[in-house]
Amino acid sequence: MTDITLYDYWRSSAAYRVRIALGLCGLEYKSVPVNLLEGEHKSESYRALNPQGFVPTIEIDSLLFTQSLAIIEYLAELHPDAGLLPGDALDRQRVRALSYAIAMDIHPVCNLSVAKFAKSIAAKPDDMPVAWFHKFIGEGLAAYEGMLAQQSPSPFSLGDAPTMADICLMPQLYNARRWEVDLSNMPRILTVEENCNRHTAFQAAHPDQHKPQG
Numbered sequence: 001m002t003d004i005t006l007y008d009y010w011r012s013s014a015a016y017r018v019r020i021a022l023g024l025c026g027l028e029y030k031s032v033p034v035n036l037l038e039g040e041h042k043s044e045s046y047r048a049l050n051p052q053g054f055v056p057t058i059e060i061d062s063l064l065f066t067q068s069l070a071i072i073e074y075l076a077e078l079h080p081d082a083g084l085l086p087g088d089a090l091d092r093q094r095v096r097a098l099s100y101a102i103a104m105d106i107h108p109v110c111n112l113s114v115a116k117f118a119k120s121i122a123a124k125p126d127d128m129p130v131a132w133f134h135k136f137i138g139e140g141l142a143a144y145e146g147m148l149a150q151q152s153p154s155p156f157s158l159g160d161a162p163t164m165a166d167i168c169l170m171p172q173l174y175n176a177r178r179w180e181v182d183l184s185n186m187p188r189i190l191t192v193e194e195n196c197n198r199h200t201a202f203q204a205a206h207p208d209q210h211k212p213q214g
């Protein structure tokens with residue numbers, strides 16, 4: 001892999017996942033910002049790259065890839081030593097289950113366009129989006145905590161090193177904190193968060209490092 005361009009938005013959880021994965025694989029990349037608030041992801045030129053009109057899109061050696069988990073699994077196959085997915089089939093299943101609990105069950109209902117539409121038809125629009133995010137992020141993360149509690153304690157979501165599960169968890173926690181979701185009853189998640197926060201790949205991918213200047 002020589003030439004990598006990430007179509008990115010600093011606060012996008014899905015793009016943040018891919019930034020972490022690239023860091024864990026030790027891959028350098030060029031970032032092209034796509035401003036979601038200005039609707040750039042719905043433009044004809046961006047949809048030519050990603051027909052779904054979502055970020056991220058990644059271009060690797062002139063090939064386009066979409067869907068953050070599919071991108072991460074592709075990177076995992078090309079860079080098995082990065083440990084994004086464990087070598088053992090049972091552990092891989094566990095990591096995927098944790099990852100999907102966030103990426104497929106929490107994230108889609110908290111997407112910008114979904115929350116905006118929900119607000120437009122809500123009986124109590126003034127409660128939106130806070131009540132919405134508190135419910136779906138709070139319940140979803142409580143379930144993730146329950147999944148961790150079924151396993152023996154470990155520094156990361158599964159084992160002693162970060163995997164795709166932590167890559168999905170950290171952006172979701174960033175959002176949870178942004179919306180002030182109560183995480184106090186989630187000790188296993190808080191331990192994982194602390195360990196990820198010490199890791200350079202997670203630090204470098206943090207939205208604060210990718211926020212537009214000025």
Ligand SMILES: N[C@@H](CCC(=O)N[C@@H](CS)C(=O)NCC(=O)O)C(=O)O
Nearest residue numbers: 012013014054055067068111112113
């Ligand atoms: N399943 C997709 C989801 C991508 C996605 O939802 N991206 C969000 C940002 S985190 C987006 O582009 N939202 C734009 C919108 O909702 O209009 C993936 O994992 O790549």
